[in-house]
Amino acid sequence: MNKTPISTLGEFGLIRHLTENIELKNTSSKYGIGDDCAVLEYSDDKQVLITTDLLLEGVHFDLTYVPLKHLGYKAVMVNLSDIYAMNGTPRQITISLGISKRFDVEDLEELYAGMRLACESHHVDIVGGDTTSSYTGLTISITAIGDTPKGKAVYRNGANETDLICVSGNLGAAYMGLQLLEREKSVFMGENNAQPDFAGKEYLLERQLKPEARGDIIRRLSEAGIQPTAMMDISDGLSSELIHICKQSDKGCRIYEEHIPLDYQTAVMAEELNMNVTTCALNGGEDYELLFTVPLTDHEKIAAMKDIRLIGHITKPELGCMLITRDGNEMELKAQGWQALTE
Amino acid sequence: MNKTPISTLGEFGLIRHLTENIELKNTSSKYGIGDDCAVLEYSDDKQVLITTDLLLEGVHFDLTYVPLKHLGYKAVMVNLSDIYAMNGTPRQITISLGISKRFDVEDLEELYAGMRLACESHHVDIVGGDTTSSYTGLTISITAIGDTPKGKAVYRNGANETDLICVSGNLGAAYMGLQLLEREKSVFMGENNAQPDFAGKEYLLERQLKPEARGDIIRRLSEAGIQPTAMMDISDGLSSELIHICKQSDKGCRIYEEHIPLDYQTAVMAEELNMNVTTCALNGGEDYELLFTVPLTDHEKIAAMKDIRLIGHITKPELGCMLITRDGNEMELKAQGWQALTE
Numbered sequence: 145m146n147k148t149p150i151s152t153l154g155e156f157g158l159i160r161h162l163t164e165n166i167e168l169k170n171t172s173s174k175y176g177i178g179d180d181c182a183v184l185e186y187s188d189d190k191q192v193l194i195t196t197d198l199l200l201e202g203v204h205f206d207l208t209y210v211p212l213k214h215l216g217y218k219a220v221m222v223n224l225s226d227i228y229a230m231n232g233t234p235r236q237i238t239i240s241l242g243i244s245k246r247f248d249v250e251d252l253e254e255l256y257a258g259m260r261l262a263c264e265s266h267h268v269d270i271v272g273g274d275t276t277s278s279y280t281g282l283t284i285s286i287t288a289i290g291d292t293p294k295g296k297a298v299y300r301n302g303a304n305e306t307d308l309i310c311v312s313g314n315l316g317a318a319y320m321g322l323q324l325l326e327r328e329k330s331v332f333m334g335e336n337n338a339q340p341d342f343a344g345k346e347y348l349l350e351r352q353l354k355p356e357a358r359g360d361i362i363r364r365l366s367e368a369g370i371q372p373t374a375m376m377d378i379s380d381g382l383s384s385e386l387i388h389i390c391k392q393s394d395k396g397c398r399i400y401e402e403h404i405p406l407d408y409q410t411a412v413m414a415e416e417l418n419m420n421v422t423t424c425a426l427n428g429g430e431d432y433e434l435l436f437t438v439p440l441t442d443h444e445k446i447a448a449m450k451d452i453r454l455i456g457h458i459t460k461p462e463l464g465c466m467l468i469t470r471d472g473n474e475m476e477l478k479a480q481g482w483q484a485l486t487e
Numbered sequence: 488m489n490k491t492p493i494s495t496l497g498e499f500g501l502i503r504h505l506t507e508n509i510e511l512k513n514t515s516s517k518y519g520i521g522d523d524c525a526v527l528e529y530s531d532d533k534q535v536l537i538t539t540d541l542l543l544e545g546v547h548f549d550l551t552y553v554p555l556k557h558l559g560y561k562a563v564m565v566n567l568s569d570i571y572a573m574n575g576t577p578r579q580i581t582i583s584l585g586i587s588k589r590f591d592v593e594d595l596e597e598l599y600a601g602m603r604l605a606c607e608s609h610h611v612d613i614v615g616g617d618t619t620s621s622y623t624g625l626t627i628s629i630t631a632i633g634d635t636p637k638g639k640a641v642y643r644n645g646a647n648e649t650d651l652i653c654v655s656g657n658l659g660a661a662y663m664g665l666q667l668l669e670r671e672k673s674v675f676m677g678e679n680n681a682q683p684d685f686a687g688k689e690y691l692l693e694r695q696l697k698p699e700a701r702g703d704i705i706r707r708l709s710e711a712g713i714q715p716t717a718m719m720d721i722s723d724g725l726s727s728e729l730i731h732i733c734k735q736s737d738k739g740c741r742i743y744e745e746h747i748p749l750d751y752q753t754a755v756m757a758e759e760l761n762m763n764v765t766t767c768a769l770n771g772g773e774d775y776e777l778l779f780t781v782p783l784t785d786h787e788k789i790a791a792m793k794d795i796r797l798i799g800h801i802t803k804p805e806l807g808c809m810l811i812t813r814d815g816n817e818m819e820l821k822a823q824g825w826q827a828l829t830e
Contacts, residue, residue, distance in 0.1 A: 146593060147591045147593060148591055148592035148593060149591055149592070150586065150588075150590065150591060150592055150595070152592070153592060155618055155619070158592070158595065158618060159616075159618050161592065162595060162596065162599045162618075163599075163613065166603075166612070166613050167612075168612045168614070169610060169612055170578045170579065170610065170611075170612050172578050172579070172634065173578065173579055173612040173614055175614075176612060176613065176614040176615065177613070177614065177615055177616070181615070182579065182581065182614035182615040184535075184578075184579060184614070184632065186529045186530050186533050186535055186634065187529050187530030187531075187533075188530075190529050190530075192527075192529055192535065194579070194581060194614065194615060194630070194632065195615065196581045196583050196615060196616060196617055196628070196630055197583070197617050198583035198584070198585055198617045198619055198626065198628055200585050200619065200621050200622070200623075200626065202622040202623075203585070203619060203620055203621060203622060204619070235513045235515050235516065235527075236513065236515070236516055236525065236527060236537070238525065238537060238538075238539045238630065240539050240540070240541035240628055241541070242541055242543050242546070242626070243493065245493075247493065248490045248491055248492055248493060249490075249491035249492070249493055249495070249496060249501070249504065250489060250490060250491060252493070252501070252505060253505065256505045256506075260509075267512060267513065268513075269509070269510075269511045269512055269513050269516040269519060270506065270509050270519065270520070271511070271516055271518075271519040271520065271525035271527070271537065272519065272520055272524070272525040272537060272538065272539060273502075273520070273539060274539055274540050274541045275498055275501060275502050275505075276498070276541055276543065276546060276547070277546055278543050278546060279543070279545040279546060279623075279624075280543075280545075280622075280623035280624060281622070281623060283541065283543065283585070283626055283628075285539070285541055285583055285626075285628035287537070287539055287581065287630040289527065289537065291515065291529065
């Protein structure tokens with residue numbers, strides 16, 4: 145029998161391969177694999193959104209420097225972010241945990257405290273889950289359920305030519321926070337007596353350890369009467385997500401390096417690490433900001449909104465996905481995002 | 488800081504501890520933690536059921552002797568079983584996988600083939616999931632979504648005094664199948680040249696490796712006009728599940744050893760292993776049969792139904808949960824079910 149290494153397909157290729165030809169047969173199944181959430185319909189006025197994430201110790205988090213309370217908070221947030229990315233409101237989550245013997249009750253109280261805090265701040269109910277022992281590391285699987293008025297769900301495939309491309313917040317800071325934690329890891333591991341040096345870098349740590357799903361952006365867009373044509377949350381990196389939107393919408397795009405939103409600390413840290421800050425913003429991932437497109441006619445409304453940046457526009461598909469650099473060159477965007485399966 | 492080992496609380500105690508005082512705040516959250524499924528409501532005529540299960544290699548399955556296709560099938564079935572146990576119809580699942588490097592694409596095709604087969608035979612759509620690498624063993628997290636007409640969901644807490652206690656199929660066979668596989672494990676591991684000896688034991692293997700969620704029972708109860716007052720699926724063992732129903736209904740029960748349904752092969756295998764077959768049926772688990780209670784007035788209807796056995800009745804709480812042995816003795820039922828956290 146042939147043996148094909150998984151790395152030949154990559155994460156997205158593997159999922160495509162395993163799920164090809166899956167047809168939806170139930171009338172309540174409106175949209176399946178391929179977006180931030182599945183979309184189900186149980187009534188005439190609302191659609192139900194479902195998303196799930198699996199987090200494994202050693203792959204997605206390192207307990208050497210991630211406090212359990214922060215881990216719990218983030219594990220919930222990344223799921224809520226997927227509900228918002230469909231223009232929905234998160235309502236419920238289920239929490240499954242695989243726990244190894246080195247954890248005690250107090251550890252789990254910390255983890256749960258972070259989860260409950262995240263739920264409370266977004267008005268989400270914990271309605272179920274599963275708890276079991278693990279012979280290896282900590283395993284966290286969360287499923288989030290939300291809803292959106294019928295007709296309001298925003299998919300990845302709705303971008304139109306000339307649509308404006310928008311990003312909330314700023315990019316690259318979570319990745320810089322991760323670099324910083326990795327650099328100081330030896331200190332956490334007790335290899336010397338020094339204290340980790342985070343002075344002036346608190347924002348980067350917060351972006352990595354305590355990301356905030358952008359429900360506020362969803363509410364403000366709704367209040368401003370703006371219905372995005374396509375939307376995703378930025379978990380793998382701007383490049384990767386933009387390519388998803390363009391591919392699924394059968395379009396191309398042009399974004400401008402000078403318009404990519406960066407925090408000052410991100411730029412300072414990139415310089416310190418001798419990294420290109422634009423590359424960090426494009427490929428860093430884990431920012432959990434929203435990437436979305438709106439019709440050109442919404443230009444004034446968007447331009448007036450705080451914390452949302454216009455970074456480019458959608459084009460014909462044959463023009464590809466392009467970054468216009470500060471010096472006016474065109475570079476093709478590549479999906480170098482964080483692919484857990486190919487690392 | 489105090490360190491409390493998790494084993495002091497056990498699985499159910501830990502969940503109770505971590506989730507105490509959780510209030511449901513969203514109007515769509517109808518029932519949270521504490522039953523086979525959470526119950527959500529998005530319309531006037533239907534309720535939505537959600538359940539999730541986390542399966543970890545080494546804890547829940549042993550790939551030495553479990554073929555990946557069977558594992559995929561079973562992983563789906565255990566979730567569908569939880570939907571049926573609420574008197575619902577499963578409609579969708581999401582599948583999250585953590586995959587270690589020793590798996591190749593063909594392995595995952597096998598796993599997925601089993602999952603898709605289970606979904607097809609129960610008319611369930613695969614609508615989403617998450618796929619990532621794992622540094623350790625295979626991790627499978629499935630969430631199932633189903634629905635039931637409003638007012639038809641059956642909880643664990645609805646049993647009334649004098650209700651009849653019913654069980655579908657037969658019990659203990661899955662546990663005997665596991666014992667058999669464990670006994671022959673050395674053969675699978677290549678420690679000698681013999682073939683595993685399963686002759687005449689095929690049914691036990693099937694019950695362990697390819698359990699079938701009892702959607703047929705749910706349909707037949709509905710056709711017969713029977714609405715159970717309380718229901719659970721038997722995953723941890725009859726004793727454990729009966730105690731759940733009695734505790735949550737604030738009742739007691741009496742069940743009769745002679746009425747517990749057993750297959751002939753289960754009895755033969757128990758004898759071969761020098762085990763008490765009743766103990767296996769009470770505590771074995773993984774049968775995925777349905778345990779339910781019905782009003783006394785349904786006695787004739789139930790008695791006429793194939794593949795459903797009346798095993799006892801519900802009593803006042805102060806009478807406890809009792810087994811009446813073949814020789815007429817009363818023994819208190821104990822939850823010796825398979826508790827993954829305390830092993």
